[in-house]
Amino acid sequence: MARPMRTSRQGLELIKSFEGFRARAAQLPTGIWIIGYGHTQSARRGLTVSASDAELLLRHHDLLAIEQAIVDRVLAPLNQNEFDALVSFVFNIGVEAFIASDVLAHLNSGDRLQAADALTFWRKGQIEGEMRVIDALVRRRATEKAMFLEHPSGRASVPSALVTPILDVAASLMTPRERAVIVETRVDGDRATAAKAKPAANSPQAAARAVNERLTRILGENATLASGQTPPVADNDSSHDGASIDEITRAVSALADPLGMDEPSSVIDVAKGPPDGIERRRTPRTPSAPLYGSPLEFGGAMLPPAEPIIVDDLEQVRISDEEIERRIAENDNYHDDTWYEVMREGWPFALLAGLGIIGFLIGIDRFFREAYKLADRTSDIYVGPLLALGSGVILVISAYYLMRVLVRRT
Numbered sequence: 001m002a003r004p005m006r007t008s009r010q011g012l013e014l015i016k017s018f019e020g021f022r023a024r025a026a027q028l029p030t031g032i033w034i035i036g037y038g039h040t041q042s043a044r045r046g047l048t049v050s051a052s053d054a055e056l057l058l059r060h061h062d063l064l065a066i067e068q069a070i071v072d073r074v075l076a077p078l079n080q081n082e083f084d085a086l087v088s089f090v091f092n093i094g095v096e097a098f099i100a101s102d103v104l105a106h107l108n109s110g111d112r113l114q115a116a117d118a119l120t121f122w123r124k125g126q127i128e129g130e131m132r133v134i135d136a137l138v139r140r141r142a143t144e145k146a147m148f149l150e151h152p153s154g155r156a157s158v159p160s161a162l163v164t165p166i167l168d169v170a171a172s173l174m175t176p177r178e179r180a181v182i183v184e185t186r187v188d189g190d191r192a193t194a195a196k197a198k199p200a201a202n203s204p205q206a207a208a209r210a211v212n213e214r215l216t217r218i219l220g221e222n223a224t225l226a227s228g229q230t231p232p233v234a235d236n237d238s239s240h241d242g243a244s245i246d247e248i249t250r251a252v253s254a255l256a257d258p259l260g261m262d263e264p265s266s267v268i269d270v271a272k273g274p275p276d277g278i279e280r281r282r283t284p285r286t287p288s289a290p291l292y293g294s295p296l297e298f299g300g301a302m303l304p305p306a307e308p309i310i311v312d313d314l315e316q317v318r319i320s321d322e323e324i325e326r327r328i329a330e331n332d333n334y335h336d337d338t339w340y341e342v343m344r345e346g347w348p349f350a351l352l353a354g355l356g357i358i359g360f361l362i363g364i365d366r367f368f369r370e371a372y373k374l375a376d377r378t379s380d381i382y383v384g385p386l387l388a389l390g391s392g393v394i395l396v397i398s399a400y401y402l403m404r405v406l407v408r409r410t
Contacts, residue, residue, distance in 0.1 A: 004071055007063055011084025014147065015058065015091055018140045024048050026187050038062070038091070063087060069095045075108045082112075085119070085148035092140065093122055119145045127183055127196060135180040349402035356395030363388025 007015075019038040025047040027033050033043035036054030039062055049057070070078075070086050078086070090098045098104060101122075106115035123137045181196055367384025 346405040353398035359391025
């Protein structure tokens with residue numbers, strides 16, 4: 001008889017790393033007591049345990065029922081890594097949840113990769129009255145999945161040059177949009193609670209805080225200098241995290257003059273116009289030549305230097321009255337032509353719409369006349385409704401196409 005599988009040392013360390021060790025029993029918000037590496041059955045108030053005893057309790061008590069459930073329920077053969085990953089998974093979610101999960105269904109149907117993907121679905125938990133994605137559960141599922149897919153004989157080599165990966169669009173749609181919540185456990189006396197951890201400052205926030213502190217320090221030094229007080233002596237030690245006045249001055253100078261030119265800027269405010277005494281024309285621009293005014297050599301012959309092209313970027317654009325009148329006349333002609341096209345394309349639909357209205361009215365009138373006469377032939381009664389119905393259809397279609405012409409042309 002084959003010996004039943006047991007959790008290996010690697011699987012045991014995985015469970016211990018995620019469960020955490022509690023030397024003293026603590027009570028959960030549900031009223032259950034917990035001690036050691038997630039042990040709850042015999043935990044009670046005031047009970048203490050060592051790390052070695054907690055490991056023995058985990059291996060020889062808590063994992064026995066889980067290992068037996070996996071052996072009984074999983075029909076497909078498992079290697080040691082797959083078994084260890086499943087033990088950690090079932091220890092976390094419970095035996096009943098595992099029996100009803102897609103992980104077991106995929107395993108028994110022979111779809112090991114889908115079973116590994118199904119492990120990652122169990123990543124939510126109840127935190128402070130909200131169902132949220134838990135950061136620790138996401139990491140635990142990822143570790144269990146990696147162990148599940150790691151074959152004991154080694155990894156299959158697939159060179160990238162031989163098989164080029166392509167994006168699986170269906171798998172990318174499964175990426176969760178909800179941001180995971182980082183949870184930290186606290187033990188206050190005999191009470192153990194789990195709450196959201198304070199978010200750590202990300203890179204932009206940390207950079208903004210550092211800039212704010214440095215500006216505050218700089219402005220404080222400048223205020224001290226303005227008040228006539230003796231400024232503090234700058235520390236030249238490299239361990240000083242702040243910038244000196246000279247460094248700040250050089251940095252500001254570099255920002256103001258990135259090219260290293262000490263000449264004043266020649267940029268002119270267009271809205272205010274050039275200052276008095278400054279010509280409106282800017283620096284002449286030249287064609288693409290190596291040096292302005294230098295002769296070009298082409299085929300052994302020396303060409304004369306190119307003439308400079310003066311570009312006046314600030315010159316006002318003037319439009320003559322004749323140009324304005326010509327544009328207005330073109331617009332008027334355009335509208336006249338538009339209405340001409342509307343009349344030329346729309347008159348057939350307008351005519352059919354008019355005939356549809358007339359036919360509809362005649363049909364309604366004939367229907368009521370024949371109904372009051374109680375004609376001998378009952379077929380005469382249906383002539384009016386049929387005429388009204390056909391005319392109504394023609395009216396609707398004609399009106400539709402007539403509106404299309406009007407909208408398109410106007």
